[in-house]
Amino acid sequence: MGKNLRQQRRGKANPRYTSPGHRYMGDVTYRNLIPGKVVDIVHAPGRRSPLAVIDAGGQRSLFLASEGMQVGQSITGGNAQGNLVELSGIPEGTKICNVEMNPGDGGKLCRASGSFAMLVGKDGNKCTILLPSKKKKAVSARCRATLGAVASDGRSEKPFMKAGTKHHAMMALGRVYPHTAGVSMNAVDHPFGGQTRPGKVKTVSRHMPPGKKVGSISPKRTGKKKRS
Template identity: 40%
Template sequence: MGRRILQQRAGKGTQNFRSPKHKKRGEVKHIPLTGDKIVTGKVVKFIHEGGRGVPIALMEYDNGKKSLWLPPEGIFIGDTFQIGNKTEIAIGNTMTLKNIPEGTLVYNIEIQPGDGGKMIRASGSTATIMTRTERGVQVLFPSGKRKTFNQMSRATIGVVAGGGRTTKPYLKASAKMFQVRTKATIWPVITKSGMNANSHPFGGGRKKRAGKSTTTNRNAPPGRKVGMIAARQSGRKTR
């Protein structure tokens, strides 16, 4: 057995690399509905959740139930929104994709009808309804990719709140440290040759170089199997 390097400890999921789930407020998804019933919800308050860049809204519905909701930009406490298969075309309303006009901005799209919303949930993100085909409704993602969804999948109209979050600079290293700690992310990220000798085979020494060949055998032991594993060639290609 080789050394237990940083990547091995992170993959095992020890406490330093585990997401603090005890700080989560609960599931944030569309409420389940059946038939053509329309439910009206009111924003009671906004809640902050550690590790999430989007503020969460606590919704109270006319049927007496409460749930957490992913709010859009430009809403306030006390605003009301509708949820159903077919509602008014307004920011914050949730409805099926087949009833949303082309060119509308949507977010929190369900991959399968009834899963509560899986796609386009990051702060400031939004997708565009493009066209309808025999397979379903085609949606344009922020990356430029197009994906076809079931026409009965639901989505919320608007843009996810918290869009300007990433433009604010980190004035201190401690602010960055506490932010990534809630996401269970390794930070700071440095080169492998800049690590200590006990953290990576390429670490240690005074030079910023590996000090050994970066190609590794396929049958290398754990802790040494890093770099170009079973590389067919290394260096510049010859014509």
């Protein structure tokens, strides 16, 4: 008799597939920040970059730390690194991070460690930013962003050296690690198991029972994609 598939076990919400949300610091938004002061820079479990604790009139909130940010620094609307400014007030060619897609949403773009966007153009009430993917995106000039790049640039350049170190890093993120391929399992554990290749058609109907939903589920297309 076969065993439950990985996606079936995940749906049961057992500890292995549950993210340790009780250890997370909280939401990182732009509320109650200006004028503010950096009172601490802390490690945030589940994140790749540190967070800054901002005190604004007795109210504390979390802020995505940028390169060069330090304890005691003031967060204002000026053109200094780490400040929070609307895109309309930022010169073209400036590095920015944690950019809002819509005014007031708290920041959605370029939040990973070391990432940043570039403000490349302004046209009325729209600003064009160049994302790390080299894609250009137009957003409202009233959207806010943090000047500079997110801290912890070069984090991925440091080698893990040991498998145990990698294990603990992935456990802190709440991800299942290592990820075992279906063809590497036994036949009772996965429909593709027991041999070195799937040995069957990988396309599956969306109306199949959960134990059959492996491979390409209701795909729009199959086969290799031709280069354009």
